[in-house]
Amino acid sequence: MPEISPRAYLRRIKNVRQGLLTRSRIIFLLSQSALTTQRLASNIGLSQSTIRRHLRNMAAEGIVEKRRVGGRVLWRLTGIGQRTLEEVAT
Numbered sequence: 001m002p003e004i005s006p007r008a009y010l011r012r013i014k015n016v017r018q019g020l021l022t023r024s025r026i027i028f029l030l031s032q033s034a035l036t037t038q039r040l041a042s043n044i045g046l047s048q049s050t051i052r053r054h055l056r057n058m059a060a061e062g063i064v065e066k067r068r069v070g071g072r073v074l075w076r077l078t079g080i081g082q083r084t085l086e087e088v089a090t
Helices: 017-032 037-044 048-060 085-089
Strands: 064-069 072-077
Touching: 017 037, 017 048, 017 072, 037 048, 037 072, 048 064
Parallel strands: none
Antiparallel strands: 064 072
16 A cells, blocks of 8 residues: 555645545555445445545546446546656656
8 A cells, every 4th residue: 555645635625644645545546446435435444425525625636537337436547646757657
């Protein structure tokens, strides 16, 4: 699990450590595959409402987006946002 992702920093809100860590976990999981809010909450161990709040804040800055697929809402990374040097190089 990564420490703090550069993509976890948001311009519109105060970036406290716990929020950065939660958003970093979300980014890590979404880098593997698109997931539902329920699956993210289960994997991270936080409530769905907490995960939804982070996803809404991240979506407002274009970092994630939601897609409706067969009656489910899946979240995925958009590719927008700060990237690490390793991500840019590959």
